[in-house]
Amino acid sequence: MNGFVGHVGVLLGLLGALAGMACIATGLRQAKPELVRRGITVSYLLLGGAALATVAMEHALITHDFSLAYVAENNARETPLFFSITGMWSALQGSILLWGLVLSGYLALVGWRYRARAADPVVAWALLVGLGVAVFFFALMLGPADPFAATVGAIPADGAGPNALLQDNVLVAVHPVFLYLGFVGFTIPFAFAISTLITGRVGEGWLVETRRFAVFSFAFLTLGIMLGSWWSYQVLGWGGFWGWDPVENAAILPWITATAYLHSVMVQERRGLLRVWNLSLLISTFALTILATFLTRSGLVNSVHSFSNSGVGPALLALFGVVVFGSVFLIGWRGDQLRSAGGIDAAVSREGAFLVNNFLFGAFAVVVLAGTVFPLFVEAISGNVVQIGAPYFDSFTVPIGVALLFLMAIAPALPWRKGTPEVLGRRLVVPAWAGVATIACCVAAGVRGLTPLVAFGLGAFAASSAIRQLVLAGIAARRRGDPIYRGLLGRANGGMIVHVGIVMIATGLAAAGSYASRDFVTLRPGQSVTVDGHVIRLISVENFSQASRYGEEATLQIDGHGDLQPAIDIFRGGSSQPVGTPAFTSSLIEDVYLAPNALTATRGHELATLQVVVQPLVAWLWIGGAVVAGGAVLAAMPGRRRRRPTDPSTVSYPELVDELVEQGAGR
Amino acid sequence: MSTLSLPGAQEARRSGGLRDFFVGRLGYLLLAAVLVILLVVGDGSKPTTPAQARIAYLESIIRCPSCADLSIADSETTSAVGLRSEVTKYVNEGLSDQVIEARVEKEYVGTLLIPTGDAGVVVFLVPALLIVVGAIAFAILFVRRTRRADATDALADQLLVDEAQRARGSTP
């Protein structure tokens, strides 16, 4: 029954998308806006179908309906309700369903928001492209990635249960969801980018209009990546939070290009420049999300995420190919017609800084992409298996990161069009000395190491520069008669808060990366050992048994307080392998992390072998991530009423008419 | 925003010898000097005893058992960390390099690291080359566009002035 309803939902979604596309295409061709509007209404069926399928899947999971192969493989009777619900996205087919649900939600939002402008070909083409992507994913669900496929053979009495690592931590509920909200969200600006390329109307502010979609998707993606990193830290047991795992790299690539886009689009808003850059960045972001899904699900790369091999690899690669080759063709065909007449006047200017920013982020993306696909190339050419690890990535990303921190510090103080060293010198004197003072404090406190000191100093420089902007915005708000908090809203100010968050993350990375200490200790109950100034004492090692899991658990104290209980868990239900669960204490200063290596609970012979990792400033990473996401949300809110750009080529005609009417009315 | 409310303008109105010093060339020279001194002092890596130097050397030549090409110095996997503490233990016990290497090789097969082969260098070279070439192309295009913009601006201004003069000439 669940399978039937689910199939109906998917089919409904697919047909709704196809019918919507047909209506919109016909409406475009015959220039009939009412047909386009009808197409939008029909495409709401897409959301209806996706919702129906989701309800069917969740119902099947919660009621442990093992007649569905997906439920039999990813759920068991012992699985708690919470993890049954999150089981929807714990394997391939369900995660495609989640993708389809999120995409249909976004498309319905776009259709509803722009229904009044259905007459505009830009809207129609964008919806066509978006619906086309939806058709792809729903077709996948009827074919190679069918979440509602029936179990082959006899229906088992109990399922295999979710993978142990996916029922270990509540973050399984949020990391994939936020990641998908981010990934899929970029489909919308991408659709508009393709649409403006096809119609040739880049200079009318459409990219700027869809900026809000990009900002929210960026916020979600940042949260998704940080949550994934935090989850790794809590669960995987090596005390690390970023391993340059191919799937991690695949997720951060669109984040990099999206960040570059969010900066570069400001130049387009103000001066109408860098249009082709922005289009390319948007298209790259979307293409990279497809590449990320392909790498994660194709089984080509060995990774902690490789939960399933499947037949969707070729289909996703085909979509990737269509997207990139189609876009490259469009840009090659139209790109030069869309370049603006003006140019960047001076290298030392805000526009110049954003252009350098584009270049640095582009280099960052190239480095990460090259490192991720290099093993595949080597295997193709020579058949050898190589592994690209941290040394490669660190040697490039550290210098790029340092350059970006410097740019982050000086760019907000750079004037548009033309800046002079004198102006910069005046504006940055306090932030610069703040940076030097920070280095002085660190050196005085005994911190050594060139790279981390430079990172801390530049970080303080950049953060002070951002705070300076916020203070100025607050003062300006008060002078205008607005409440001071208005100085925190709006694109520029929210952006400064994001910068502060990035500085916190960079500081955490520098500190944890440079000053981590790792050690192995073996303890009997009652014994203690000192690691890096912390006294770790083993209290006991015992067997434990709970409803959903059982195993051995060690109880330890660090510096005399807090009961930490790293354990080795075995999950009930299906064939589950043991999973080590670490435990750690966290403070603003440092984290002490205990990962169980071997626990013996036999009476009289209790023994615990643990890896102890002490890393400073780890908490700054998570707090910084929250600040970035919060700042991005603040940036999406309307700030003080924007001075309309004076360059008429970036203002859409309706807005220009509004402005003229206002001026005429004497406001 | 009117020019008068620009922060730069306000700062210019305030006079004060100290502030002028810091925002000027000499002030930044002082900043640079202080920075260099701090970084030189701060760079002092912990003085290495002969034992630490030996540990660092051994860690750089022993391959991490669970990785394809990383040494135990570069990897943070459990096996690498474990092996690092073993090597430290052996060095502190006073065993010679050869004995330690033989012991490690007996426990694991083919663990000693051979200096990176061709594949290792290429992976660094390709992006580095791309970035350098990109940077040069970038700089060239940038400079060329800036210069061209100046020329176009001058020409555009000239045309505007001509037209304005003509228009003025035509009004009564």
Add this chain to the structure above:
Amino acid sequence: MSTRSLLRRRPALFIATAVGLILVVLVAVLATRTTQSGTVATSPLDGQAAPAISGVNVMSGKHVSLASERGHYVVVAFFASWCPPCVTEAPQLVAFLYAERAIHASVLGVIYDDSVGNAQHFLRSYGAVWPAVADPKGDFAAEYGVANPPEAFVVAPSGRIIDWIPGGVTEATLLQIVELGQAA
């Protein structure tokens, strides 16, 4: 129109073409890679007598050998504690052993490029209940042509290798192989 003036007047076209060419290479490479799945593959050893394996069982200290298992189905599993697919494979082997306990099927592990201590801990913590021998010089691995764990060889009661499964076995695959072998 010279290339130089084309580059100046239509830089987007130029860059798009260059990027397009790079992408062609990338997509071609990605499309031609094969996944590392645990499916049966052909090995030069298929049908040959399985090379001898013997040694001290690192779990119990007793002596074990492949020859002593003649008459039963044996899965010779090359593994290491550091390879993730070996972790996924272990419970599948446990399930297979339980399912085929009636015919006394067995597993003989061979440690590949790993220390005895790590392998012992690995087997203990994943509930593996089969003997494993060390292969310090890689002789067994060389004879079986093993380069990338996990690799499993199914040896029939006659002592011949009937299947090679790289990349990690599943219980279903093993059951199928035994079924086919018994029917033959």
